[in-house]
Amino acid sequence: MPIYPQQLVILDRDGVINEDSDAYIKSVNEWIPYSDSIDAIARLSQSGYSVAIATNQSGIARGYYDETELAKMHARLTTLVETAGGRIAHVAYCPHGPDDNCTCRKPLPGLLHEIQRVLGLSSLQGSWMVGDSLRDLQAGHACGCRLALVKTGKGAKTAQKDLGLNDVLICTNLTDFTDKLLSGRLD
Template structure:
């Protein structure tokens, strides 16, 4: 069985911005996030990313900018032995009626298809995010879910109990703290 961790991007791996992260210069890693990805990979865990990127639809940045941000993210993780098995992103705006924008599970389904994973793999997987929509997407796909307090996570934590489907999700200070906990769980 594949051990899989799916990460939201903005607010989990890098600093989030209400004005959108629009360029490689604005993509700033959260302390410890790249090292955390490396530790997961060193332990044999497959790491993927599922991220809403409506800035594309809104015209705030182009595909080349997004590719450059993901290249920076991948290179930084690689410095610590980490790699992303797949990066899935939704380029649509909130009114585009797509099936991939979180809280819908489409991005997780794309990851499953790309990595040839079974539902059993997904049932054993974790979706880690800083927003309720990240956890809702994970839950809809069948993943276990965890919230981090970085990014919008502290605000999201206050609303976690409002959604019974994800209210049980453990909460961690950041991705590094989640990884510390996860790697000490029986697998």
């Protein structure tokens, strides 16, 4: 079944799906999903949406953990979502630090372009980017995504700022976003 951009929801990981930490999520044991985020992802999948993840993981460049440990975290996420009846279409991550001059680290749109390429989409116009930080929204904006900010993670602080972007849907958490999307209450 082909994927259409308007049927794609791209999620940031830390602070949206799982608890965030200023000390970084360094192991699968530290990766703690929000109690309702897994069910929200499953509900999106069951309603015909493809769900992808775009996550900055500079802890790799900083030497806090390696890509093997990150793979364990993403395997745990995938297993939980599949057990709940959902599916993750793709996980794109940036292993670079802020001074590495890569093209993938959000707010740059490289991770979203990877998702677009892997899923075989001609554009991301009309898809959703859901994040808890301005850089998540900026990456989505650069690709023509509709934007949603959740107040979990760093989202409550982010919501107090002037985002400089139009039409950002503000949601309590991923479940609130999912409820609004699936019911058509997008105002």
